Amino acid sequence: AGGVVRAELLLMALIIQSSLSFGGVNAGAVKFSGTKEGLGNLQTQTAKCKCSAKVMEQAVVAEKAVKIQIAEDDSFTGLSQVCAVLGTQWGDEGKGKLVDILAERFDIVARCQGGANAGHTIYNSEGKRFALHLVPSGILNEKALCVVGNGAVVHLPGLFKEIDGLESNGVSCKGRLLVSDRAHLLFDFHQTIDGLREAELAGSLIGTTKRGIGPCYATKVTRNGIRVSDLMHMDTFPEKLDILLHDAASRFKGFEYSKRMLETEVENYKRYSERLEPYIADTVHVMHEAFLNQKRILVEGGQATMLDIDFGTYPFVTSSNASAGGICTGLGIAPRHLGDVIGVAKAYTTRVGSGPYPTELSDAMGEKLRAAGHEYGTTTGRPRRCGWLDLVALQYSCRVNGFSSLNLTKLDVLSGFSQIRLGVAYKGPDGNILLSFPADLERLEKVE
Ligand SMILES: *[C@@H]1O[C@H](CO)[C@@H](O)[C@H](O)[C@H]1NC(C)=O
Ligand SMILES: *[C@@H]1O[C@H](CO)[C@@H](O)[C@H](O)[C@H]1NC(C)=O
Numbered sequence: 001a002g003g004v005v006r007a008e009l010l011l012m013a014l015i016i017q018s019s020l021s022f023g024g025v026n027a028g029a030v031k032f033s034g035t036k037e038g039l040g041n042l043q044t045q046t047a048k049c050k051c052s053a054k055v056m057e058q059a060v061v062a063e064k065a066v067k068i069q070i071a072e073d074d075s076f077t078g079l080s081q082v083c084a085v086l087g088t089q090w091g092d093e094g095k096g097k098l099v100d101i102l103a104e105r106f107d108i109v110a111r112c113q114g115g116a117n118a119g120h121t122i123y124n125s126e127g128k129r130f131a132l133h134l135v136p137s138g139i140l141n142e143k144a145l146c147v148v149g150n151g152a153v154v155h156l157p158g159l160f161k162e163i164d165g166l167e168s169n170g171v172s173c174k175g176r177l178l179v180s181d182r183a184h185l186l187f188d189f190h191q192t193i194d195g196l197r198e199a200e201l202a203g204s205l206i207g208t209t210k211r212g213i214g215p216c217y218a219t220k221v222t223r224n225g226i227r228v229s230d231l232m233h234m235d236t237f238p239e240k241l242d243i244l245l246h247d248a249a250s251r252f253k254g255f256e257y258s259k260r261m262l263e264t265e266v267e268n269y270k271r272y273s274e275r276l277e278p279y280i281a282d283t284v285h286v287m288h289e290a291f292l293n294q295k296r297i298l299v300e301g302g303q304a305t306m307l308d309i310d311f312g313t314y315p316f317v318t319s320s321n322a323s324a325g326g327i328c329t330g331l332g333i334a335p336r337h338l339g340d341v342i343g344v345a346k347a348y349t350t351r352v353g354s355g356p357y358p359t360e361l362s363d364a365m366g367e368k369l370r371a372a373g374h375e376y377g378t379t380t381g382r383p384r385r386c387g388w389l390d391l392v393a394l395q396y397s398c399r400v401n402g403f404s405s406l407n408l409t410k411l412d413v414l415s416g417f418s419q420i421r422l423g424v425a426y427k428g429p430d431g432n433i434l435l436s437f438p439a440d441l442e443r444l445e446k447v448e
Helices: 007-017 053-071 095-105 156-167 188-200 213-222 228-232 237-251 259-279 283-292 325-331 364-372 391-401 411-416 441-446
Strands: 082-087 108-111 120-123 129-132 145-148 177-180 297-300 341-346 349-351 385-387 405-409 421-423
Touching: 082 095, 095 120, 095 297, 095 341, 095 405, 108 283, 129 156, 145 283, 156 259, 177 259, 177 283, 188 213, 188 237, 213 237, 228 237, 228 259, 237 259, 283 297, 283 325, 341 391, 364 385, 364 411, 391 421
Parallel strands: 082 297, 082 341, 108 145, 108 297, 145 177, 341 405
Antiparallel strands: 120 129, 349 385
């Protein structure tokens, strides 16, 4: 249209224009509430970004709103005592960065689910790079106490490696990092099983990170898992581990189990248990006391809602509860005590691994998005699948989690595009608009 309209403003305007109700969610200064409820108003096709007069007008309104927000120096004051930051899409939305920024306003930063599959990179004030996996992003903030909750799974050799990496760079963890005595231990054999399972399933790969997280949650539910508190009883530990390893050997042909293997692992865990001792705590009690003493608690979600075991695109999901419910079950925080929940959404979408993905761009446009957003895995370097922002999935995510606000990230990546598209509705093969994000992946695969 010849006018200078920044991509981000246009996008905000489009989101408002798409008439989707986000249930009271507002992204910064742009409120999403108050838009027409009801899917009858939805455009049946993906909105094409044309600089129509109306959109321009909306963009100007949005620009004013942004200016007002910048003038109000601090958009983070007024956050509730217990807050959470969750991913709204398929992960890699930039949660770690926001948690790192917010951490200085909180006394406790806690992880409630998942394991060392997070993998985000943050930089300290001197620009030193830190790759964190299980340790909460709050660790770089000296005043914050970091908690790994009961809902998480802990691979001790991995955790010690992470701690060593932090300490050798001058970040002390002693007395600042607590691991729940109720958390389950993830053993090397869980990782072996992960690989064997993927090999069995060849052809219908879930695309796991092979870090043993799924198998560890599986033993948790089968109820022969071993918890951090079991490390206090090294006399009965060998017996428990023997049962676990026998189970694995009887299930997987390729899994060779020997007495020697058990002995070696028991020796390892004798050392690990001594080293872990100062970090072990009844974190449920710690969280309750902290809450009663008016301490401020920030919960850092791992993965994202579209990867949640219940609400995600099952079976192409993670094995834990990545949505808001996981905050309560994974830390022992009562639902009533939870306040603001911030959803982090990328201005477009990416996903790693398999599974249907309606707004995916498998063409040159996708390549352009990938290059502009540097969408390659942090640890693997694997190219991420890229596509336009999917408002159907985002709305679903907003409803499942009840976000109090949305943080839209990587808007600048869209600035180089002359045309931006948004997924505003899913149309089935019968021509009907779907009312919500479908459970049935075959249906999802066929939507337009
Ligand atoms: C959104 O998150 C980024 C960090 O990724 C932060 O710089 C920004 O201030 C946040 N915006 C709002 C409105 O919370
Ligand atoms: C996830 O949530 C479900 C349903 O509330 C629960 O049964 C399950 O134990 C949770 N899973 C994990 C791994 O926390």
